Amino acid sequence: MFKVLRGNPTPEELxxxxxxxxxxxxxxxxxxxxxxxxxxxxxxxxxxxxxxxxQPGPKAWRSSAWPR
Structure with missing residues (x-):
């Protein structure tokens, strides 16, 4: 159910x-x-x-991008 509070919409707009x-x-x-x-x-x-x-440790940042 619709209730129009402001304006006057056309039937097409509704x-x-x-x-x-x-x-x-x-x-x-x-x-x-x-x-x-x-x-x-x-x-x-x-x-x-x-x-x-x-694993974290010395030089771990180097091996972080190496393929396994």
Whole structure:
């Protein structure tokens, strides 16, 4: 239900506003129903090297960029 507080919108403007509100409500309800698919490209674990992160110690900054 809409209530116009100011102005005098045309029927076309009211229809456009209603269409936007309905579209956003439908998108929000469908997003809440469907679980998000797991995307391996966005997985944060991909950024950690297989051997783990370099251990702190003398000259650790040098080996931080070396391939393992």
């Amino acid at each position: 229809a456009a506003a209603l269409a936007v509100v309905q579209a956003r409500a439908a998108a929000a309800s469908s997003a809440a129903e469907a679980p998000e698919e797991l995307n391996e490209w966005s997985d944060k674990a991909r950024n950690v090297p297989r051997g783990g992160l370099p």
